[in-house]
Amino acid sequence: MLPSDFIGRIFFILDIYGISLLRGAGITIVIALISTFLGCVIGLIVGIIQTIPTYAGQNPVKRFFLGVVKFILNAYIEIFRGTPMMVQAMFIYYGLAKVFGIFMDMWSAAIFIVSINTGAYMAETVRGGILSIDPGQTEGAKSIGMTHYQTMLYIILPQAIRNIMPQIGNNLIINIKDTCVLSVISIVELFYVARGIAGTYYTYFEAFTIAMVIYFILTFICSRILRWIERKMDGPDNYDLATSDTLMHTSGMYTHPKVYGKKLGEEERRD
Amino acid sequence: MRDVILEVQHLSKSFGKNSVLRDIDFTVRLGDVTSIIGASGSGKSTLLRCINLLEEPTSGKILFHGQNIADHGSDASSYRAKVGMVFQSFNLFNNMTVLQNCMIGITKVLKHPKSEAKERAMHYLEKVGMAPYINAKPRQLSGGQKQRVAIARALAMEPEMLLFDEPTSALDPQMVGEVLAVMRTLAQEGLTMIVVTHEMAFAKEVSTNVVFMSNGVICESGEPSAIFDTPSDPKTQEFLFRFRNN
Numbered sequence: 001m002l003p004s005d006f007i008g009r010i011f012f013i014l015d016i017y018g019i020s021l022l023r024g025a026g027i028t029i030v031i032a033l034i035s036t037f038l039g040c041v042i043g044l045i046v047g048i049i050q051t052i053p054t055y056a057g058q059n060p061v062k063r064f065f066l067g068v069v070k071f072i073l074n075a076y077i078e079i080f081r082g083t084p085m086m087v088q089a090m091f092i093y094y095g096l097a098k099v100f101g102i103f104m105d106m107w108s109a110a111i112f113i114v115s116i117n118t119g120a121y122m123a124e125t126v127r128g129g130i131l132s133i134d135p136g137q138t139e140g141a142k143s144i145g146m147t148h149y150q151t152m153l154y155i156i157l158p159q160a161i162r163n164i165m166p167q168i169g170n171n172l173i174i175n176i177k178d179t180c181v182l183s184v185i186s187i188v189e190l191f192y193v194a195r196g197i198a199g200t201y202y203t204y205f206e207a208f209t210i211a212m213v214i215y216f217i218l219t220f221i222c223s224r225i226l227r228w229i230e231r232k233m234d235g236p237d238n239y240d241l242a243t244s245d246t247l248m249h250t251s252g253m254y255t256h257p258k259v260y261g262k263k264l265g266e267e268e269r270r271d
Numbered sequence: 272m273r274d275v276i277l278e279v280q281h282l283s284k285s286f287g288k289n290s291v292l293r294d295i296d297f298t299v300r301l302g303d304v305t306s307i308i309g310a311s312g313s314g315k316s317t318l319l320r321c322i323n324l325l326e327e328p329t330s331g332k333i334l335f336h337g338q339n340i341a342d343h344g345s346d347a348s349s350y351r352a353k354v355g356m357v358f359q360s361f362n363l364f365n366n367m368t369v370l371q372n373c374m375i376g377i378t379k380v381l382k383h384p385k386s387e388a389k390e391r392a393m394h395y396l397e398k399v400g401m402a403p404y405i406n407a408k409p410r411q412l413s414g415g416q417k418q419r420v421a422i423a424r425a426l427a428m429e430p431e432m433l434l435f436d437e438p439t440s441a442l443d444p445q446m447v448g449e450v451l452a453v454m455r456t457l458a459q460e461g462l463t464m465i466v467v468t469h470e471m472a473f474a475k476e477v478s479t480n481v482v483f484m485s486n487g488v489i490c491e492s493g494e495p496s497a498i499f500d501t502p503s504d505p506k507t508q509e510f511l512f513r514f515r516n517n
Binding site: 055134136137139140141142143144145146147150154155158159162235239240241242 | 349350356361363364376406408
């Protein structure tokens, strides 16, 4: 029944479990995408709050409140970065239900755990991204009368987010791989399916070869897409020179390097 | 007598124990072009940054139309919207095109509609000769071009006074000329300006007042001809002597 050669067994497994594997891969990518997105949102909020400046002469109530919030957020980052996600998954899914009577369904628990973990890492990444922007950008914004909030929204964050795009990509890829720890709370993602197949036919090598390939395809596609988004964010290398009255729609535009070409051509003709 | 716009009274600034400015007093009237000269480290830039509240003065008053803006309760953002600043390192917004750099303050700070902002931004970009470059990003421009855009960005806010913090110090000699030409035009049009500069020829020719600073205090101030031709303070004499022999 089970083919005797490696390739044969691979096709055998794909034939019977192809749909299950695809469904597992789908669950993996969906959890990874949603959690990375939510994690980035959490990270952005936490990172932004942590970089709000405090200065002498500020309203003391506001300053105290900000201090408390920053302390809580710091504790959140340290705790979730400092403990394994698999342990957190067990603790939150089983522990909360048993001790506090908080029942989360499997899916919410899964997305919650991965998001909150990503958020803890992203918060530090965002903080680093914000701090990495030249202070001159903030001074330029302040000098035209922008408030801290406007400076963040229009000047600092767009640049910080561009700079942390590689790290967002890293997190997405880590999440695609790390969803496999969710198998401990019975999420039927790719690893869970592969382990099931391996156990049923005692085909560990084959089942996990397929799982490896699928994981790699998922991460590779994601990393390529993120690169493409980065290039889109950078905008074109050339710019258009406005030839005459730029307020008129009829005025022509031409791309910058051509200017040099034209000038060179004119000089040649003169010779 | 023209209206007094800015009055700095007994201004002091120290970073920790290091005292950078001591008991600075000076007055700027409408249409004045005040050049602040002096050796590096004499506190010129710190003074300018205090005037724009980028540094918090340790003590003293900065009166803008008679109101003390160095007070904690004052609204720094709305004050800065009326007082423009041009930096040595340009500080153009890297994530925006030239046109967006000049429009963002008008739309977001002054809350004017986009169409008006564009018209105003174009007007000032044309004035500094950068209108053809509206679609360029700062990284695609030369230093002189960046500084001209930075001036247009500050002008687009239609400020009552414009501060220049060594606007030509990061530029090579060829580009210095194009930036100074723009500043000269602005001075002739009657814009109130405070210019921290090492361009002595510019200071002598364009300013209405010259302030010489040394070690955090104002040594001497007055009309450019008085400062440059007949300086009374020995420190001013020494500074100008060394400057001429370089």
